[in-house]
Amino acid sequence: KAGVTQTPRYLIKTRGQQVTLSCSPISGHRSVSWYQQTPGQGLQFLFEYFSETQRNKGNFPGRFSGRQFSNSRSEMNVSTLELGDSALYLCASSPNGTPEAFFGQGTRLTVV
């Protein structure tokens, strides 16, 4: 069974630009969550989508947004990039009815 797939793996963007990251969950998983990981703040929850609806949201500014498609694939978008947005962005998918979350390898975003 394929794991969680995130694309691209690495990305370099300039301040002020926007970026879209993609996540394909494990087949059959309908819940997709996004996390930001930085050396200073650790792993922080961004948002969760279930059946195309945002079910939960963390304490991030509105520049961070996401969506989920009918096939459970998810995208997250960051607009007006800031240097502090440089981080490893992780996507996790969860099977219905159980709390376990399985992570992808992440997208390393560098903002210059």
Added chain:
Amino acid sequence: EDQVTQSPEALRLQEGESSSLNCSYTVSGLRGLFWYRQDPGKGPEFLFTLYSAGEEKEKERLKATLTKKESFLHITAPKPEDSATYLCAVQGKAAGNKLTFGGGTRVLVKP
């Protein structure tokens, strides 16, 4: 608000030297406590889920235990390949699938 604190921040072990990692937590209604292993530049790898106090889970040289306030990850006779960052996370009953993570413990096992 759910909170997770892990200690120590870093741990240097000789191969074969057993040790324990601590995870202290506060959560409003525990749905599950999770342990993950993370290697540099990679996503966290799921290890265990613990649901209630008194529960224990084992996998190879790792054993996780849970009380009402803490969880421990015991590493027995570690090998260099056990070197990684170990992350603890909790999920509350009203949180959907949101995980709250601790800062992690970086473990280095020297041969």
